[in-house]
Amino acid sequence: MVDVVSVGEILVDMIPVDTDLYNMRFGGAPMNCAVACARLGLRVGAIAAVGDDPLGRFLFNTLEERGVDVSHVKRVKGKRTTIAFVVRLPHGEREFFFYRKPWLPTADTELVLNEDDFEYVRGAKVLHVSGFALSQEPARSNILELVKYAHENNVKVSFDPTYRPDVWESEEVAREIYEKLISLSDIVLATLREYEFILGTRDLRRIGMEMRRRGVRLIGVKMGRRGGALIRGERGCFMETYDVPVKDTVGAGDVWNAAVIYGYLRNRDLGDVLALANAVASLKCMHVGAIEGVPTIDEAMNLIRRQSNIRPENLQLT
């Protein structure tokens, strides 16, 4: 039995560290989240598909070494492991392009689930799912069925859109799938930009209202270097990021999610959960790669104590 099952893309991140130098790192949003959950002390498992090649073995072994249950990770014969390239844009912005469907067929989209996977999820408390993974078939239908199954069996669904336009056939299809997933979710963790894409607003009060109307109980809003917000019921809080030397923000949102799931499962106060999520994400940003530098609870608490001048503030939502 695990606390959390993370389902979706697993891939190799190619991260630029200089004009013509790339670092190869472990990646895939829900898998980064799984690794961070394990680091925080949760029991966590992964459902994903790697290729039957050295990169696939690297990803599989990394998950296992980091304490994630890999018994439901599949090796797809005849397909290569998926690769993501990160490109840095001016003003700290970044862009991704993928070696993956719709461009070419690789392993992560070939995720086909069996009865065993469904049983596995039924034993968990939370199913965390990334919208990216539903951009292409057969993963799309398979994961959607799994999310419905979780919802019907009282496993809480946590959803992060992880919107990357590069892998979707159109904005309309992406929005339609996101709405389906949101209607099945208890927790939605997205960037401000993603809420704007889905709901057409960046206003926190309206985001809270719209998501509550769709049945979502806990709403996370990620705002990059500006910080983040959490909304539950009528209560909301916002918090700036901690002051750290930032090297790379890839995966920051994924480990932020892990801390929110941790706090949710441990029934922590909303403000404390937000501080933990920001601390975990900020500490990750000091390292290159999505899972490097992910702290333990003690390490995160240390930062929270050291920078106690940075605190969550209540949001006026009504």
Ligand SMILES: Nc1ncnc2c1ncn2[C@@H]1O[C@H](COP(=O)(O)OP(=O)(O)OP(=O)(O)O)[C@@H](O)[C@H]1O
């Ligand atoms: N430059 C930064 N300095 C400190 N903390 C940061 C920085 N960038 C991000 N973070 C932390 O990471 C969290 C998540 O980051 P962000 O909003 O970029 O989400 P993301 O999911 O990584 O974005 P995307 O999916 O678009 O790549 C923020 O809420 C913040 O706590």
Ligand SMILES: [Mg+2]
């Ligand atoms: Mg994200």
